[in-house]
Amino acid sequence: xxxxxxxxxxxxxxxxxxxxxxxxxxxxxxxxxxxxxxxxxxxxxxxxxxxxxxxxxxxxxxxxxxxxxxxxxxxxxxxxxxxxxxxxxxxxxxxxxxxxxxxxxxxxxxxxxxxxxxxxxxxxxxxxxxxxxxxxxxxxxxxxxxxxxxxxxxxxxxxxxxxxxxxxxxxxxxxxxxxxxxxxxxxxx
Ligand SMILES: Cc1cc2nc3c(=O)[nH]c(=O)nc-3n(C[C@H](O)[C@H](O)[C@H](O)COP(=O)(O)O)c2cc1C
Numbered sequence: 001x002x003x004x005x006x007x008x009x010x011x012x013x014x015x016x017x018x019x020x021x022x023x024x025x026x027x028x029x030x031x032x033x034x035x036x037x038x039x040x041x042x043x044x045x046x047x048x049x050x051x052x053x054x055x056x057x058x059x060x061x062x063x064x065x066x067x068x069x070x071x072x073x074x075x076x077x078x079x080x081x082x083x084x085x086x087x088x089x090x091x092x093x094x095x096x097x098x099x100x101x102x103x104x105x106x107x108x109x110x111x112x113x114x115x116x117x118x119x120x121x122x123x124x125x126x127x128x129x130x131x132x133x134x135x136x137x138x139x140x141x142x143x144x145x146x147x148x149x150x151x152x153x154x155x156x157x158x159x160x161x162x163x164x165x166x167x168x169x170x171x172x173x174x175x176x177x178x179x180x181x182x183x184x185x186x187x188x189x
Contacts, residue, residue: 002176014118019177021126022079022169024157029084029125031059034156038087040119046108053109053151054090056142067141068153073132076155079169080130083155088138089113090148109151120156128155 005016038055046052058064060083068088069081080086091109095102102108117127129152138150162173 002174005177005179008182014122018117018121019126020128021157021159022128022173023160023162023165024079024083024126024155025160027084027158028059029156029158033123033125034059034085034087036123037116037119037125037156041112041116044108044112044115046111047102047104048095050092050095050102050105050108051112052092052102052105053112054092054148056088056090057085059085064141068133068138071134071137071141072130072153073134076130076132079165080128080153080155082157083128084157085155087116087154087156088142089151089154090142090144091151093147093149106149106151113152113154116154124158125156126159129153130155 003017003019005011005019007016034057038057041053041055042051044053058068065086068086069077072080089109089112091105093102093105094100113129117129120127131152133153135150138153142150144150162170165173
């Protein structure tokens, strides 16, 4: 399949097969499967094992989902509103033990999100992380205090045909993925 990463070396299939999908099927993702994805997230490494991540999720058809979908930017709303679930990733910015700033909080939440997305792919569920939504709206919906900051929202669902998407999303859905070569982003010192 065109979306499977063409890698330089023997990268594992799970990583090669994950990509940010836009065409989501009507099929629901069970709450149990969402929990499994969230549990995978919690097994990420984190500074001091602080686990500075929090997740808020809503299944399609609920009021929570409708409100999250309402916050999406025009480049995301047409397709992400069809996801089976929307998950909001939140980072806690200070350490629970002493209130000091945790400079690693966003990093660690990102690690957890990567694990969530790979666990989903292992279950044949596709994900799409998004920064394009109204953060103020979602912060208010989730009633987040100042210690908590939204990292991203993740659309989750089973894959459907690209044909059902409007342009420009359809073209994006079928365009091959690409990455910078290793030589450009890493060097031996
Ligand atoms: C934090 C973050 C925010 C993103 N925001 C958006 C977004 O708002 N809309 C969108 O279509 N894709 C968004 N993406 C998806 C990226 O465009 C995508 O991951 C990138 O093009 C690589 O493609 P791949 O995930 O299929 O490998 C976001 C990804 C990340 C990690």
